[in-house]
Amino acid sequence: MGSLNALEEHQAGGRSPGKIDTSLRAQLDSAQWGEVRIGDLFDIHPTRAYRLTNGELFSSAGTIPVVTNSSSNNGITGFSSLPPTEIGPMITFSDTTTGDCIFVQPRPFIGYPHVQGLYPIEQPGEWDCASLLFVVSLMSKYARGRFSYGHKFTRDTARDIRIMLPCQGDGSLDFQAMRRVVAELEARHVAELEARHVAELEAYLSSSGLSDYALSEVDYRALSSLTSANWASFNLKELFGPATRGKRLKSADRTAGVLPFVTAGESDTGVSAFIGNNVQVFPAGSFTIDMFGSAKFRNYNYGGDDHVAVVHTEKLTRNAAIFVTGAAHKAAHTGAFDYGRNFYAKDADALEISLPTKNGKPDWDLMDAIVSAAHKLVVQGVAEFAAREIAASLKVTGLDAQ
Structure with a gap:
């Protein structure tokens, strides 16, 4: 039953069994199983390839897939307007890589140097995409982690792979x-x-x-x-009071906790750590502008270092505060601020933003x-x-x- 575990792990990604898994287990438990050698099922040799440069082979207007040594996108790197060299469905793999590119090609395609094809020997008329996928799952399970560029996945290696497949009473494949x-x-x-x-x-x-x-x-x-709305310019400080500057907290001094600590940067919206230090906590509903002029709305309580300015929009509705954040980002994130010229709280206080108005006031x-x-x-x-x-x-x- 090793092949069953391999198939389930490969296809289900380790998910817990559900109703379909129970039915699947019953089907596989009731099946007869036999060990088969891949080389006895398939003749393995290079796919047919054009002797052309990539520039001559690939075409932006082409529709015929070209299967290369890629380990992504089913091995398809591009498309060609040339006739296919292989019919499909069939299994392909590359003998220049690590065994991560064993795929079923469901339709006609063009081969490529070092791309090997598996051509059925045993019951050639019975193989379809589903049965080939079954075999690919088990081959991939076998090959995973076994090979490297120094120890390549070759034709001889593929031929000697032994897998368990469902069989009928006479020993033929089911x-x-x-x-x-x-x-x-x-x-x-x-x-x-x-x-x-x-x-x-x-x-x-x-x-x-x-x-x-x-x-x-x-x-x-x-x-x-x-x-169609009327728009006007407003000063952030006049709308929301003075911006607050965070306080420096060195990485070495931070203790683990649950409070998001905001610094400058785009990654993870500037949250560099979750801390347990006793720092000033800024309220949810406010937004930050970092040293580069990048504004981000915060819907959670947080701490901040000295490279962020906090604008206190927490009395607005969340959506209105998000709108203001976008307006502030547009006004501040213009390229004027960088490592040599940081954006500080005083710059937030001087910032003019454009907002829609009603009766001369922000709408x-x-x-x-x-x-x-x-x-x-x-x-x-x-x-x-x-x-x-x-x-x-x-x-x-x-x-x-x-």
């Missing part, structure tokens, strides 16, 4: 069993993909304070008002509505991307026709 296993794993993958995207959307909506992402008439009016309600609509657009984009990803998975697995 292709139907392999197809059922792959079909069930594909169905589980799509179900998990759908569940994950639902969870992601719920998390996005929750973090944005939204119940759904459908744009209302209010949202459309708010977005259209970006071009906080409009800003709130605009950001709320923008959040919906972002979540809508995520939902549309998820739908395309799920549709593509259904198409690739053939589940869209069921």
Whole structure:
């Protein structure tokens, strides 16, 4: 049953068994298994390749995949307008790499130097993408971590790989069993993909304070008002009082804790550590401008070092504060500030930002509505991307026709 463990680990990524796993386990437990040598199943030799330069081979207008020594994108590096040299479906791998590029090529393609093809010997008419995927899973499991550029994954090595496959009573391969296993794993993958995207959307909506992402008439009016609203310049200090400067806390002096500590930088929105030191805690709802003029809204309490200025927008609604943060970022992050000329709290106090107005004052309600609509657009984009990803998975697995 070693092949079962290999297949489950490769396909399921170590996930806990669910209903489909239980059914899958029952199918595989009831199957007969036999050890087979890859070299007895397939004739392994180089794929046919054109003797051309890459410039002559690859074409921006081409549609025929070119399978190279790449370990990503199924080994496909580009496309050509030349006729395919191989038909598919078939297994390919590169003998110049570490065994990380064993793939099933489902459709006609063009071979490449050092790309090996596996051509069926045993029951050649029975092999399809599903049964080939079953074999690739086990070959990949065997090859993982065994090879390097000094000890390459070669034809001879591939021929000698021995795997366990479902067999029938007469000893022939049970292709139907392999197809059922792959079909069930594909169905589980799509179900998990759908569940994950639902969870992601719920998390996005929750973090944005939204119940759904459908744009209302209010949202459309708010977005259209970006071009029709009256705008005016406002001073940050006059709106929110003096900015506060953080205090230096050397890395060596920081103790582990749960308080986010904000420094300058884009990585992790400037949060460099989580500390337990007794430092000034800045309130959620404010925003920071770092030494380079980059502004970021903080929806959590945090500490900050002397390279960040804190602007106290915590009395605004969260969405209005986010709008102001964006306006401040646009005004401050212009390239005028760098290591030689840092942005400090005094620069925040002098900063002029552009905001929509109503009766000569900042229109906080409009800003709130605009950001709320923008959040919906972002979540809508995520939902549309998820739908395309799920549709593509259904198409690739053939589940869209069921």
